[in-house]
Amino acid sequence: MEKNRLEAFSDGVLAIIITIMVLELKVPHGVELAALKPVLPVLLSYVLSFIYVGIYWNNHHHLFQSTQRVSGRILWANLHLLFWLSLFPFVTGWVGENHLAATPTAVYGVVLLMAAIAYYVLQRAIIAQQGRESLLARHWRGLEREALAPALSGRSSAGICPALDCQWSVCARRSPVAGSRPPHRAHAGEATGNAKCRMKRSPRISPRT
Secondary structure, eight states, X not given: OOSHHHHHHHHHHHHHHHHHHHHTSOOOSOSSGGGGGGGHHHHHHHHHHHHHHHHHHHHHHHHHHTOOOOOHHHHHHHHHXXXXXXXXXXXXXXXXXXXXXXXXXXXXXXXXXXXXXXXXHHXXXXXXXXXXXXXXXXXXXXXXXXXXXXXXXXXXXXXXXXXXXXXXXXXXXXXXXXXXXXXXXHHHHHHHHHHHHHHXXXXXXXXXX
16 A cells, blocks of 8 residues: 555654644743743753654654555554654653653653654564565665674774675775665665775776886
8 A cells, every 4th residue: 555644644643742742831921031940841851852753753754765655564563653652742741740750751761662662663564564675674784784894894894894795894984874874865875885896896907017
């Protein structure tokens, strides 16, 4: 089935989540800056949760840019993610109203953890539906290689690289920040890396004397 309805529904839910969180902010009755002090914990928890929701929305967008079609398993995995994200307004308000007390903060952390697990489950469901040679699957295999690349890089990388696939040498020299590129954009760098590998493998021709 097409992915348009899933994306539209997810965008709507995330927009409602942000709206509910901002409605939890109480307007102070005073006109001085000191009037903001009682609502400062709620405001700070809102800012933190807004950043988290923004990150999930951004990653969700890029995730489905690399997805062609969706299945029932992907729909339920996406609903699973939205369920935990929909708890953000509740735990955000609880933490803010109780000034970072231990129990509300611990529950807030559990919700963040479950949302991360749900996002991982959604990724695996997409890879299972799209196949191991899909753009997303190849992107995550590249990230796994980059996670291992620091162990192979360093001063000894020049001696190790000839014995390994050239893609490993490209990963070893790539900044860790580059690994966060969206999968539908990462494939543009693969062609450049392969071209560099071919150039490095070409034999040198010494000038004739």
